[in-house]
Amino acid sequence: MQDNMIKTENLCILDKKFAVINPCKMCQPMGAVQALLGVKGAMPIIHGSQGCSTYMRFQLCRHFREPINVSSTSMSEGTVVYGGEGNLLKALSTIWKEYNPEIIGVTSSCLTETIGDDMALIIKKFKNSHPDEDLPPIVPINTPSYSGSHVDGYDKAVKSLVENLAHPEGKNKKINIIPGMISSGDVAEIKNMLDELNVGSIFLTDNSESLNAPLNDDVAFLPDEGAEVEEIRDSANSIATISLSKHADSAAMFLQKKYGIKSISGPLPVGIRNTDQFIGYITKITGTKIPKSIEKDRGIMIDAIVDAHPYNYDREVAIYGDPDVVTGMARFICELGMIPSVVCTGTQSSRFVQDMENIAEENDFSPVILAGRDLYDLHQQIKCMDLELLIGNSYGARIAKSEDIPLLRMGFPVYDRLGAQRISILGYKAGIRMVDIITNTILENYYDESGHEFTNFNEISC
Numbered sequence: 192m193q194d195n196m197i198k199t200e201n202l203c204i205l206d207k208k209f210a211v212i213n214p215c216k217m218c219q220p221m222g223a224v225q226a227l228l229g230v231k232g233a234m235p236i237i238h239g240s241q242g243c244s245t246y247m248r249f250q251l252c253r254h255f256r257e258p259i260n261v262s263s264t265s266m267s268e269g270t271v272v273y274g275g276e277g278n279l280l281k282a283l284s285t286i287w288k289e290y291n292p293e294i295i296g297v298t299s300s301c302l303t304e305t306i307g308d309d310m311a312l313i314i315k316k317f318k319n320s321h322p323d324e325d326l327p328p329i330v331p332i333n334t335p336s337y338s339g340s341h342v343d344g345y346d347k348a349v350k351s352l353v354e355n356l357a358h359p360e361g362k363n364k365k366i367n368i369i370p371g372m373i374s375s376g377d378v379a380e381i382k383n384m385l386d387e388l389n390v391g392s393i394f395l396t397d398n399s400e401s402l403n404a405p406l407n408d409d410v411a412f413l414p415d416e417g418a419e420v421e422e423i424r425d426s427a428n429s430i431a432t433i434s435l436s437k438h439a440d441s442a443a444m445f446l447q448k449k450y451g452i453k454s455i456s457g458p459l460p461v462g463i464r465n466t467d468q469f470i471g472y473i474t475k476i477t478g479t480k481i482p483k484s485i486e487k488d489r490g491i492m493i494d495a496i497v498d499a500h501p502y503n504y505d506r507e508v509a510i511y512g513d514p515d516v517v518t519g520m521a522r523f524i525c526e527l528g529m530i531p532s533v534v535c536t537g538t539q540s541s542r543f544v545q546d547m548e549n550i551a552e553e554n555d556f557s558p559v560i561l562a563g564r565d566l567y568d569l570h571q572q573i574k575c576m577d578l579e580l581l582i583g584n585s586y587g588a589r590i591a592k593s594e595d596i597p598l599l600r601m602g603f604p605v606y607d608r609l610g611a612q613r614i615s616i617l618g619y620k621a622g623i624r625m626v627d628i629i630t631n632t633i634l635e636n637y638y639d640e641s642g643h644e645f646t647n648f649n650e651i652s653c
Contacts, residue, residue: 212567213586215511216537217603219334219344221247222372223298224261226348229378229396231417232293234286236262238279238310239300243336254604255375255402255612260412262286266302275303279313280320287326292413294420295329296348301336328420330355340538341603342438342513345372349395350441356420357427359450365391366476367429367452369443371436371459372513372603375403376615381435381460384618388470388479393422393429395442403612427452431476433469435459435617436515437542458546459515460617462523463492488619495623496527499630504528506633507576511535511569511583512602514543514562520582520601520616521547525554527629529580532558533572539563566590580632597636599629 220237224247227235237244244263251259264278279297286295297310310331318326332351334344349369368385370378378399385392400416409415426432427450434440437457447454453476460469466489474481507530510517514536521531534547540562547560561568570590573581581591584602591598605611615621638644 211565213570214537214565215535215569215586216340216342217250218301218336219339219341219347220298220300220336221250222341222344222346223296223332223334223348224251224344225341225372225398226345226352226396227296227298228259228401228414229394229398229417230294230296230352230414230423231401231419232413232415233417234260234262234290234292234295234413236264236279236282236286236295236297237300238264238275238282238297238308239266239302241265243300243302250604250606251402253606256609257402257404257612258411271302271306274306275308276313276316279308279310280317283314283317283329290412292327294327296332296351297329298332298334298344298348300334304333304335304337328356342372342436342538346436346439346441349439350445352423353395353426353442353445356423357446357450358424359427360425361428362430363391363425363428365393365425365429366473367393367395367426367432367443367446369395369432369434369436369439370397371434371439371515373435373459373516373617374603374612374614375399375401376613377617377621379403380615380618380621383620384470384485385473387482387484388473388477389482390473390477390479393426394418395423395426395432431455431472433472435469436513437546438514438538438540457515458522459519461516461519462526462622463489463496463619464526465519465522466618466622485619488623492619492622492626495626499626500528502630502633502638505530506579507532508580508582509533509535509569509573509576509578509596511566511581511587514538514540514546516602516616518543518546518550521558522550523616523622523625524582525550525556527626530556530558532556532576532578533561533569534558535561535564535566535569535572537563537565570594579637580629597632599632 224235227233241263244261247261248259264282266275314329330351332348375398396418401414431453432443434443434456440456443454446452455472458465460466510520517534524531544562581596581598585605585607601614
């Protein structure tokens with residue numbers, strides 16, 4: 192049995208070791224850049240070839256539909272041989288003088304990690320060469336592209352930010368929130384929920400406005416919204432840190448170990464139970480009472496689930512994407528009476544496997560769990576099962592078309608539909624919308640115009 196796949200009696204794919212086909216993950220710098228774009232006035236630099244930063248901008252622009260600036264040290268064949276110190280020093284100088292950023296985040300790439308460039312030492316040399324200048328904070332983030340995933344890159348970026356900036360000065364009565372790689376809409380949902388609870392917070396980091404900005408006459412080369420550098424410094428004074436993602440809690444563990452700030456990790460507040468747990472954390476930490484508005488939203492969501500139950504019950508679903516999103520959606524799908532028969536993530540994670548096994552045991556079903564696998568493996572598994580819904584990013588569109596299964600798009604990236612940055616699944620209000628979307632997808636694909644369910648697939652094709 193392979194470490195990166197859990198076999199069940201339902202497994203029908205053969206293990207392959209020769210290649211990754213249509214990966215279910217992206218490289219570490221992608222996650223690091225997303226974290227940095229949630230910091231006000233931040234400029235990310237990819238220390239590597241120019242193609243690396245171009246790839247980041249391409250993926251981020253077509254998902255968020257916003258202008259994205261990612262700088263590059265433009266490594267070439269010569270600098271690979273002799274090292275990229277000169278390129279990084281020049282890039283830092285140019286960015287500092289031309290853009291005047293509030294913070295610079297330097298992420299490595301597979302190229303610079305392979306040749307062994309010491310970014311922290313190079314950054315120290317740059318600072319020492321400008322002893323009398325008011326330089327912005329410069330944060331090195333080691334993100335080798337040949338290992339891990341974008342989820343790991345996000346985690347490392349947030350940890351590097353607090354390691355380099357957090358400074359204790361006395362308690363601020365706030366809660367640090369590490370959202371993980373969720374949409375701008377979901378960050379906004381969590382912020383609105385905390386406002387209703389009247390709880391002060393520091394988001395590490397906050398892309399709710401920086402990657403979902405209004406159109407105006409200003410041209411911003413740097414994020415003009417997001418977590419401020421002073422807020423990140425103040426994170427060392429908070430009363431607790433809640434990581435919505437179990438795979439992005441390294442910064443929380445650092446703050447707990449160094450400053451004694453209580454760390455709470457996951458799960459992503461998707462659905463009734465997970466959102467209840469998140470609200471429970473907040474009320475226990477702060478002593479605040481749950482307002483009537485949140486209780487009302489919870490009741491409406493339960494009512495929506497009951498209304499939708501006749502259409503959703505016992506339908507089998509496949510979910511793929513980032514590990515915390517998949518496990519969160521899997522539990523939510525179970526609350527709808529559906530069965531997450533296949534779950535897949537490109538991240539090799541024992542936490543993901545354990546969470547899915549717990550969800551399966553609690554709801555008495557036996558899923559196929561694919562961890563550290565790709566979309567080829569997912570497709571091979573789906574071929575031999577009778578599934579009725581696929582949930583994940585745009586890379587699953589070919590699978591959905593090939594197997595004639597509706598695809599509910601969410602996660603990253605979503606590039607073949609508009610509004611990906613506003614897709615929201617967290618909390619009760621977003622949960623209500625998700626119940627409607629999922630149920631209406633089932634109605635559209637498996638019921639006729641009179642509301643009668645198709646009895647076989649021939650009827651659907653007709």
